[in-house]
Amino acid sequence: MADLYSADSSPTSLALQDFWEVPEQLPDATQRLHRLVSKLYADLEIVSYPGCCWDYSRDSNILEVAILGAGQAGKSAAFGLRQQGISRVRIFDRRPVGREGVWHDFARNALLRSPKKVTGGLDWGIANLSFRRWCEACYGEAYWQRISYIPRPLWADYLDWYGQVLDLPIQNDTDVQDISWNEAEQCFWLQAQHQGRPECYKARFIIFATGMACAGGKNIPAIVHQSLPAHAYYHTMDDINFASFAGKRVMIVGGGASAFDNALLLLKAGAKSVDISIRRSHLPNLNRIRWSEWNGYHRHYIDLPNEIKWFYSLSEFRLGQLPPAHTYHQAVKDSRFALHTNAAIKRLSYRNEEIVGEYGTSDSFKTLYHDALICGTGFVNSLNRQPELKTLSPYISRWQDHFTPPSGDEHIEMAQYPYLGKSLEFIPLTTEHSHLQRCYYLCCGSAFLSGFRANLTDLQFAVPRIIYDIGRQLFIEHQDEIKADFEAYDKWEY
Numbered sequence: 282m283a284d285l286y287s288a289d290s291s292p293t294s295l296a297l298q299d300f301w302e303v304p305e306q307l308p309d310a311t312q313r314l315h316r317l318v319s320k321l322y323a324d325l326e327i328v329s330y331p332g333c334c335w336d337y338s339r340d341s342n343i344l345e346v347a348i349l350g351a352g353q354a355g356k357s358a359a360f361g362l363r364q365q366g367i368s369r370v371r372i373f374d375r376r377p378v379g380r381e382g383v384w385h386d387f388a389r390n391a392l393l394r395s396p397k398k399v400t401g402g403l404d405w406g407i408a409n410l411s412f413r414r415w416c417e418a419c420y421g422e423a424y425w426q427r428i429s430y431i432p433r434p435l436w437a438d439y440l441d442w443y444g445q446v447l448d449l450p451i452q453n454d455t456d457v458q459d460i461s462w463n464e465a466e467q468c469f470w471l472q473a474q475h476q477g478r479p480e481c482y483k484a485r486f487i488i489f490a491t492g493m494a495c496a497g498g499k500n501i502p503a504i505v506h507q508s509l510p511a512h513a514y515y516h517t518m519d520d521i522n523f524a525s526f527a528g529k530r531v532m533i534v535g536g537g538a539s540a541f542d543n544a545l546l547l548l549k550a551g552a553k554s555v556d557i558s559i560r561r562s563h564l565p566n567l568n569r570i571r572w573s574e575w576n577g578y579h580r581h582y583i584d585l586p587n588e589i590k591w592f593y594s595l596s597e598f599r600l601g602q603l604p605p606a607h608t609y610h611q612a613v614k615d616s617r618f619a620l621h622t623n624a625a626i627k628r629l630s631y632r633n634e635e636i637v638g639e640y641g642t643s644d645s646f647k648t649l650y651h652d653a654l655i656c657g658t659g660f661v662n663s664l665n666r667q668p669e670l671k672t673l674s675p676y677i678s679r680w681q682d683h684f685t686p687p688s689g690d691e692h693i694e695m696a697q698y699p700y701l702g703k704s705l706e707f708i709p710l711t712t713e714h715s716h717l718q719r720c721y722y723l724c725c726g727s728a729f730l731s732g733f734r735a736n737l738t739d740l741q742f743a744v745p746r747i748i749y750d751i752g753r754q755l756f757i758e759h760q761d762e763i764k765a766d767f768e769a770y771d772k773w774e775y
Contacts (some may be wrong), residue, residue, distance in 0.1 A: 301391050301549065303434050306419045313418040318446055321409040328407065334368040337759035340483075343468050345369040346751060347484035349669065351451045352382030353440055354723045354740055355490035357403045359449045361748045364405060367755065372449060373473065373482070375456040381444075383492055384437035387518040389542040392430035394605055395737050399574065400431075402741020403443060410447075412439050430607075455480075457669045460487065462716045469719070471669075486719045486751050491667075493660055493726035493736070500661045502534065505654065508629035513636055514654040517543050521655070527551035529652040532638065534558055534626065540657025541604035544612050554617045556649060557657075558624035558640050565603040569596070573734065580742045583703055583732030587684040594730045595690055621647070629654075662727035664699055676714040677707045680730060701731035704750035705743060719754070721747045 307313065338345065345367055348355045351374035362370050374381045397413075404411040416425050416435065444451060452475070459472040463483075471482040499516040506514070515521055517539040523546045531547050533540045536559035544555045573579065582590070603609075612618045624640040624647075631637070636651045664674045681696040699722055700708050707717040723743060725733045733743045756763065 303432055304420050304424060307421055310419045314415075314442075317409060317414055317418045321407070321446065324407050324409050328364075334366045335755075336369060337755070337762045338369055340466070342483060343369075343466065344371055344482065344484040345755065346371075346486045346488060347469070347471060347482060348372040348488045348490055349457055350374060350382075350490035350492060351376075351444065351449075351453070352384075352490060352492055353401055353403060353737070354492075354744070355381075355488070356440065356444050356447075356449055356451075357401065357405075357740060358488050358490060358723065358744050358747065359451075360403075360447055361405060361744055362751070363447075365748055365752055367748075367752060370450055371482070371484075372451045373455040373457055373471075374451060374453050376453060378451075378453045379441055381451070381453070382437070382440060384433055384440065387520075387539075388433060389517070389546055390433050390538065390605075390608070391542075391545070392432055392605070392607070393436055393737070394430075394538060395574075397425075397428055397431050399737055401737040402744070410443070412436070415439050415442060457482075459672055460669055461672045462714075469716075486721070486754075488721045488723055488747060490723045492724060498661060498666060499656070500658045501656050502626065502658060504626050504629055505534070505656060509631050509636060509654065513631055514656065516656045516658075518660075523547060523550040526653065528553050530554045530556075530650065532556045532558065532636065532649065532651040532654045533657050534654065535657030535659070536561070536564055536604070536620070537602040537657055537659065538604045538608065539659075540655075541608045541612055543655055543657060544618065545608065548612070548615050548617060552617065554619070555612075555615075556619050556621060556651070557612075558621045558626070560623070560625040561601065562623055564609070564620070564622075565601040567600060568603055569600065570738070574738055576742075579734060579739045582734055583705075583746070587680075588686075590730060590732075591680075591684060591686055591690065591695070594695060595686075595692055598692060598695070621649075660726055662694060663697055664727070673707075673717060673720070676710050677717055678710045682710065683708075695730055698727045698730045701728060701733075703732075704746045705731065705733060706747075706750065721750075723747065 346362055346369070348358055348370065351372045355372050355374070359370055359372050362368075380386070400412045408414060412431065413425060416439070455473050455475045457471050457473045461470050463470050466483065468483045468485050469487055471484060473480050473482060499518050501514075501516055521543070526547050527550055530553050533544055533555065536557055540557055544557060547555045582593070613620070621640060623642055623645070625642065626638060626640060627646050628639040629636065636654055638649050638651065638654075639646045640649060641647055664670050664677060667674065670677075678700045679696065680698050680700050683700045686692070701722055702708055702718065705721050705723060705728060707720045707722060709715055709717040722728045723733060725736045725739065733739055
C-alpha cells in the first residue's frame with residue numbers, strides 16, 4: 282500500500298473556503314430579475330409557433346407524456362415539449378417543492394464540474410432563459426466574467442427559478458412505484474403514492490429523468506455492510522451531518538469526484554483526519570470528458586455502431602473517474618488529508634466504537650483506525666433494482682442481447698445496461714412488448730453506453746431526439762383525426 286501526498290505541488294492560491302463562498306445578491310436583484318422575466322416572456326411570444334397546442338387526445342384523463350423526475354433533465358424536457366405544442370404533460374417528483382434534483386440533496390461539489398458555458402441547453406436557444414442572464418441579473422456581469430465554473434448552490438437556485446418562471450407542470454411528493462401497460466386503453470398505468478395516498482396516473486409516453494442514482498441506488502461494498510454496524514458507515518448519497526465529525530477520524534473508500542467532495546466538507550467541518558483509499562496504483566489524471574466537449578461527438582455518438590460505442594465506454598471505465606483538479610489540490614493542501622493508493626479493503630472490524638481496517642494488497646497492507654467510514658463507491662446500475670420498472674424490466678433488452686464484445690473486452694455491468702434506440706427509447710425483447718418503445722431513458726448512469734454520455738454536456742442533444750420521436754408518434758397515431766380536421770377546415774381567406 283502506498284501513500285500519496287503532495288502538498289508542496291498544490292497551487293498556493295487555493296484556499297479551502299474560497300470555493301464554498303456564495304456571493305451576496307445585488308441590492309436590486311429583485312428588480313433586475315423582474316426585468317429579465319419580462320424580456321423572457323417577450324422572447325417566448327416571438328418564438329412561439331403557431332401559438333397553439335396540437336391536442337388530439339381521445340381521453341382527457343390520459344397524459345400525453347409523464348416525466349419522472351423534476352431535475353434539470355425533466356424540466357428541460359417539459360419545456361421542450363411545450364415549445365413543440367405538446368401540452369398534456371406532467372412531471373412527477375418524489376421530493377417536496379424546492380427540493381427536486383440532486384443539487385439540494387447529495388450533490389456536494391462546491392462547483393459544477395463542467396465549464397460555466399456548458400449548461401445543458403436548458404435555455405433552448407433563448408438567451409434570456411439562460412443561466413448566464415439569470416446569474417448576471419442576480420450577481421452582476423462582473424461576477425459572471427470572474428467565475429470559470431458555476432457554484433452548485435447557484436445552479437440549484439437557477440433550476441428552481443427556471444421551473445417557476447416557466448410555470449412547469451410539476452407534481453411534487455409523488456413517488457411512482459410501478460408502471461404497467463394497459464392494452465385496452467393504449468397507455469401506461471403509473472401506480473404512485475401522492476402525499477401518502479395511493480393514486481393511478483395514465484400516460485401514453487414516459488420519460489425517465491430520475492438521475493444517475495435511479496437504476497439501483499447506492500453501491501456499498503459487501504465487506505462494509507457485513508463487517509460494520511449501520512451507524513458506523515455512510516454512503517455519499519446519504520444525508521450526512523458533517524458538523525458531527527469535528528475532531529473525528531474518517532475513512533472514505535473510493536477516489537472519484539464525490540469522494541473528494543465529501544472529504545473537503547469533512548475537512549471544512551473540522552475533522553481530525555480524512556483518509557481516502559483507492560485500489561488503483563494512482564489516481565486517474567486524464568479526463569477524456571473534457572476532450573469530448575464538442576458538438577459532433579455528443580450529437581452523433583448515438584449513431585455509432587455497437588462496437589465503437591463499446592470501445593469508448595470501456596475505455597472510460599478502465600481509465601476511471603477523477604476528481605476535478607481544484608478539488609484534488611484543495612484536499613492535498615491540508616495536512617489532515619491522506620490519499621492511500623493500492624489500498625483495497627482487506628479486512629474490517631468494529632471494536633470499542635472504532636473501525637479497524639486493513640488496506641492494501643496481498644503483499645503489503647496497513648492497519649488504520651477510524652471513527653467512521655464513508656463509501657464513495659458510486660451507484661449500482663441495474664434496471665432490475667429500479668423500483669418503478671419492476672413490471673417492465675424483464676422485457677427490456679440489454680446490451681448483452683445485442684452485442685458480444687471481443688475476447689478480453691467483456692464487462693459484466695455494461696452488458697446489463699439497457700440497449701436504447703436512436704431516441705433513447707427502450708428496445709423490447711419481443712414485438713409483444715413494443716409499447717416499451719414509448720419509454721425514454723434520460724438517465725446518464727446506465728444510458729451513457731447507448732448514447733446519453735454525460736449529464737449536462739449531453740442534455741442539449743439528447744432531449745430534442747426524445748421530443749421529436751414523441752411528436753412523430755403522436756402525429757402518426759392521430760393521422761385520421763388530423764386528416765378529418767384538414768378536410769373540415771372551412772375558413773375563407775376572402
